[in-house]
Amino acid sequence: MAAETGNLEQFKTGILDNNPVLVQLLGMCPALAVTNSVENALVMGGAATFVVVMSNLITSLLRNLIKPHVRILIFTLTIATFVTIADLFLKAYLFKVSQAIGAFIPLIIVNCMIICRAEVVAIKNGVGKSLADAFGIGIGFTLSLLTLGIIREILGSGTFLNYQVLPKTVWDTHAWIIMILPPGAFLTLGVVVGVVNYMRERGKVGA
């Protein structure tokens, strides 16, 4: 990470150069577990973005009060609180999705991507930069999940956001069910990370 960066740079780096899933390989659990459909990927991305924004905001506001040796405790406390709020919100307003991915929402607490942002950025920087970073990372995370979700839903179910996009007659009998199962998550992630690395090597992305 560059020593002195502006807010816009900090925002962009989360989406491209420091994309949590595709470059830093953080937050793999939700990236593998809940990307079997676009809808699930979007909701998981949204929930994680909310949590990383709130966690960075609180950490950055309190950064001068936090004693170094209790900082991890404070990060975890903050993250756990906002994950629980996100979980309750989904149960109240997005009941159907929350039933589908409900088990994975509380696991955002142990998503190392979020604690990493608190430790690397929010504890040392002002509110503006911390928020820019959180939004960048959150959006980068959501876009990565979305990429996996789109590939897996189209190949595995023949649909996009539950709309049929591949011919139903063919896909009902020959769907690549493996794509919506765990192995499909690993296959897709591997290929996507490979493509991203190739493009970065060639200097097409960020750099």
Add this chain to the structure above:
Amino acid sequence: MKKFIDESWLVLTMGIAFAALLAGAQTTWQGKIRENQAKALNLAVAEVVPAMDAEQERETLDIDGNTVFKCRAADGSLAGWAVQASGGGFIDKINVVVGISPDGSEIIGVKVVSHLETPGLGNKIERVEGNPFPYQFDGKSTATPFALTKQTPATDSEIQAITGATYSSQYTMDIVNDVLTRIVPQLPKE
């Protein structure tokens, strides 16, 4: 003591503040969450006892630990029973509502309310269009428990398993069988 407070006051204060925040969120959304769960259950009951009229009062019984809804038709006659049941699934608990005819002789329908079975395979136990599995129970007699088969069923008491989800099929059928053997004989006569 002073050192202790110096080191920990922030954690303690945050703990209290966050607890208050969570209590607030819980109180604000609790009603809505309960409503969602009740709505999902009502929809399931209405689906497995279609003759039920929503305006009629629905009696709730407790039979051997299971919640049973006594559903009435628009003219006040008995439309059927909706039995809530659950059991272990392949991954987590499967919650089911089984609709039973007024005289207890027939299954009207079986609806899975919630489950965490494998997407694409085990989730074919859901009663939605395109999933033949749950509809196999419709109209079947409650006299004999069902048996699972991988072929086309030869008799009325056989249920064809979902390809690639034999366990999910088995566990769902077990829950239905449990309702047939344990709850149905105890349904009050009208």
